[in-house]
Amino acid sequence: MVMADANNISTNGNGNGNGNHYAVHVRSVTKTFGTGDATIHALREVQFDAREGELLMIVGPSGCGKTTLLSVIAGTLGFDSGEVDVFGSPLHSLSKGDITDFRAKNIGFIFQQFHLIPTLTNAENVSVPLLINGMKRAIAEKRAHELLEVVGLKGRGNHLPSQLSGGQQQRVAIARAMVHDPKLIICDEPTSALDKENGAKIMELLSSIARAPGRCVIVVTHDPRIYHFADRMTEMEDGRVARVHAAPENL
Template sequence: MTATVSAPPMAAIQFRGLSKFFGTAETKVTALDNIELALPYGEMVLLVGPSGCGKTTLISIAAGLLNPSEGEVVVLGQNLTKMGANRKVRFRGENIGFVFQQYNLLPALSAVENACVPLLIAGWNRAKAIAKAAEILTAVGLGNRLKAFPSQLSGGQQQRVAIARALVHEPRLLVCDEPTAALDAASGRTVMQLIKQVAVQPDRAVVVVTHDSRVYDFGDKIVSMADGRVVEVLGKGQRPHE
């Protein structure tokens, strides 16, 4: 298939009548309530709202980590709701990258070894995996720290390694859950800028859950949530009601 510079016509993620419940009867809790939402390719979308409003549940369903109770989710043209467990694991490994507040780096491995783990899991030759990881780490500004261990890196540098690890297999969807929460303002902005520069492409999508209003200006769209519902979708430069 010939690559094009224009974004595909379909949405990267489509939530259709999507609800998620936890517990049953008297203990039933509605985490998501009839979500209808389409997230585009080629943009960074921020999910914002108070704690417990359903943001992490929503991206967990989009990433195939949770199943919805009702409705369906279509990701990169594939209906995850109708996908078997084994196929979903393969789909996730091939197409989705994750960045979390906790860096989850392996302390006994160097930066480049941590970053190449997804490629080794996918069966890459070790030398080729190391070379690819070094390329991505250089792109995020850590080309001179390839052999450093996590304990020798600052929090911002460790997050960059985590970003490189998430991007090393060139995922078409990058999901980030509070990636700047443990960082100071300057480091947080640097991390968001890196994600924007490296991960946002015409045929890819980035979704970031954040409480950090300091990074709102990085969002091409801001989806504001409350009580398991989408309350507003804002364009670039707009701010959600506090």
């Protein structure tokens, strides 16, 4: 087992990541919620890196700051101090509008509860990121059908999400996360709503996505069944990165 000091991750971690470039570079990020006695320190001077071509997992007990860190990296949550670079874009110095644009173009999301819009067909759900980026509806839906085929849901594009199993719905969510070819894919507990078999299939899919050049997948999870899919694992405690494991199967 290789255990890296939280501040020297970049030098010690050598998992299965294909690239040598940073995908995500977080320096001294602090985030608090509330004021006065009610202040909660969600992130305390966090140092964190993720590399291109790797699937990195963030683990830790509830309330340790995993989801907050994920939200900060995704640009969906502001932070009090520190610096966050995602594929060379300094989120700390971008305006809210620029961060929104950045998310639309460069980040794909996979949520714990899938967040598929139940009234839209699977293909329409998958096409949403393309439509947000201004693509014409017909082209976007054609591309969505192609992506659904890639994730093993050929012919299910015109069905509603409610007509699919949980594992299939998560596949739709993965297709939606990939459809606009983002560099970074953010996954929040992607297997918590799935059984072991479906969870494993989803993780295999995410692992293969992470291998693509110029891409990175960050997964927040509580699910030890999937730890072995990680190239590296960042363990958080009390708002800090406590350890980085380069061989997570031994965790």
